[in-house]
Amino acid sequence: MAPEKARRRPVQARAQVTYDAILQATAQVLVAEGFDKASTNRIAKVAGVSVGSLYQYFGNKEGVFTALIDQVCDEQIALLQGMAGAMLAAPLPVAARAYVEALLATHERDRAMHEAISQQAAHLGLPGLRRVQAESRRVVRRYLEAHADAILPTNLDLAAFALVGMVQGMVDSAFFCEGAAAWPGLAEEICRVVLRYLLGHDAAPA
Amino acid sequence: MAPEKARRRPVQARAQVTYDAILQATAQVLVAEGFDKASTNRIAKVAGVSVGSLYQYFGNKEGVFTALIDQVCDEQIALLQGMAGAMLAAPLPVAARAYVEALLATHERDRAMHEAISQQAAHLGLPGLRRVQAESRRVVRRYLEAHADAILPTNLDLAAFALVGMVQGMVDSAFFCEGAAAWPGLAEEICRVVLRYLLGHDAAPA
DNA sequence: ACATAATGTGAGCCACCACTCACGTTCAAG
DNA sequence: CTTGAACGTGAGTGGTGGCTCACATTATGT
Structure with a gap:
């Protein structure tokens, strides 16, 4: 419920790439498939990363959306x-x-x-x-x-x-x-x- | 996805009571607990009826909300x-x-x-x-x-x-x-x- | 080179939820 | 009273999705 803080801030360049890819994928899935299809697994797949990576930078699903x-x-x-x-x-x-x-x-x-x-x-x-x-x-x-x-x-x-x-x-x-x-x-x-x-x-x- | 038609229309008085109770409970849960807590089971419980009754009058969850x-x-x-x-x-x-x-x-x-x-x-x-x-x-x-x-x-x-x-x-x-x-x-x-x-x-x- | 931290992985756990169904209960008509 | 339709029930099922964790890989500092 409460907007949890991000687990980790990206410091290396590739981490920033991952982070950005997740946000971009979120926007894309949201627009193309709607909110209820926008699961963390789907977002991660579209972003080309694993769910685990997503949860390294966002405390929970809500965090992804608020960041976007x-x-x-x-x-x-x-x-x-x-x-x-x-x-x-x-x-x-x-x-x-x-x-x-x-x-x-x-x-x-x-x-x-x-x-x-x-x-x-x-x-x-x-x-x-x-x-x-x-x-x-x-x-x-x-x-x-x-x-x-x-x-x-x-x-x-x-x-x-x-x-x-x-x-x-x-x-x-x-x-x-x-x-x-x-x-x-x-x-x-x-x-x-x-x-x-x-x-x-x-x-x-x- | 598609808004399905209601399974059954209330004809007896007690059926209408049930129907109204479901819509009112939906509004109440929505306001008090938010959309994501508004599961059909929760709505039915708050309305004081069983899930089964809910699905007698509404084809699916979406139908409850559109009716409201x-x-x-x-x-x-x-x-x-x-x-x-x-x-x-x-x-x-x-x-x-x-x-x-x-x-x-x-x-x-x-x-x-x-x-x-x-x-x-x-x-x-x-x-x-x-x-x-x-x-x-x-x-x-x-x-x-x-x-x-x-x-x-x-x-x-x-x-x-x-x-x-x-x-x-x-x-x-x-x-x-x-x-x-x-x-x-x-x-x-x-x-x-x-x-x-x-x-x-x-x-x-x- | 080595150690250590940062980053990435994905199968799987667990809880929840939409929805069903086989069975009881109440009504209304004849 | 009887009969059948309308109404009501709630444990159960199948599926999904958020999230974890034990492990692999890559970068950084010395």
């Missing part, structure tokens, strides 16, 4: 922060657009991955997903601060919270409802929601 | 439609407020339930959750039609989609991020988002 989820969350956060740096000085319509597109893109990229993980989200993934949301709010809040004189909301914490939630909600809905993600006006509409909330009107075209 | 999810979704949809009838003629700020409060309330009521179910959402719950979202969009769309001359969006399908997604997203975020659900200005802020999207400005106070 952590890795995915770290990537997502890194992408977020990278974008934030490039967008801090950008005007609102541009930044909004970039944020929306980025979220749509990551969803597109590893849709199956997210689905498989969220299958166990309440149990294992929740802390990780919380981290991503918290970091998203932090990034958005910093942007709002820099543009505080141009927007309506004065409670920036609440505004960041609302923004991250609403965009995530619409993007999720789009992928949830098959086919909707490809709707032509979707990204525009999400941006419209954001801009009307922040400005009270649509952005004037340049 | 269907039941929860039906309740949610019924609540939605009931509210829609009462709100069709209401002015926008009132209707928006009612919708938001209703969502917040249902989340509050069976938060653990939703969490446990969404744990298996990708596998079992997806069709049910899709039904709820689709019905939500239909209800919202009907309302928008009735008030089409008072709102900015012209593509009502897209608007309904965006509205349901954004509200759901913000509500989910609130419960996701512990404590946030109790934030004082939360419901107001969600309404503000909705109204600025639909009207382009905040509602004038009565």
Whole structure:
């Protein structure tokens, strides 16, 4: 039950290779065959190692999945922060657009991955997903601060919270409802929601 | 794998009692002990019946969960439609407020339930959750039609989609991020988002 | 070269779990 | 009351999967 610590940390190069292979195999099996087929024996076989090796680096089955989820969350956060740096000085319509597109893109990229993980989200993934949301709010809040004189909301914490939630909600809905993600006006509409909330009107075209 | 049909439908009263007890026990075990502890034997024991009885009404384990999810979704949809009838003629700020409060309330009521179910959402719950979202969009769309001359969006399908997604997203975020659900200005802020999207400005106070 | 630690192996143990079946019990109809 | 159908039972079966452990192999320091 409790997330046990890893038995051993990889120190030699070949150990790191094994470790990475296990995580990659976990992702692959999860996406291709579903959670209930993802036994430790199957993961080890796909990774090309023995079960014993798996249990050298992960205390139990749960540990494998939490490690994988952590890795995915770290990537997502890194992408977020990278974008934030490039967008801090950008005007609102541009930044909004970039944020929306980025979220749509990551969803597109590893849709199956997210689905498989969220299958166990309440149990294992929740802390990780919380981290991503918290970091998203932090990034958005910093942007709002820099543009505080141009927007309506004065409670920036609440505004960041609302923004991250609403965009995530619409993007999720789009992928949830098959086919909707490809709707032509979707990204525009999400941006419209954001801009009307922040400005009270649509952005004037340049 | 495939959702097998129930072996037998309860016809006598005591059979219905057994059937209901099984579903209720499933919900209870799911919430109190988590999905992986919810074995058919455990469910039967908590329900106070024998495993054999369980398999008289459900073809397999999956069938128990899908039946439970269907039941929860039906309740949610019924609540939605009931509210829609009462709100069709209401002015926008009132209707928006009612919708938001209703969502917040249902989340509050069976938060653990939703969490446990969404744990298996990708596998079992997806069709049910899709039904709820689709019905939500239909209800919202009907309302928008009735008030089409008072709102900015012209593509009502897209608007309904965006509205349901954004509200759901913000509500989910609130419960996701512990404590946030109790934030004082939360419901107001969600309404503000909705109204600025639909009207382009905040509602004038009565 | 040698010792020692790090890494890798996989057959097998054990516990658990989905599901069955042969048998009892309760109901409803004639 | 009788009869048969609906309902209920729970020990048992087959299979699976998490995890171990005794042993083999490879790297590292001296």
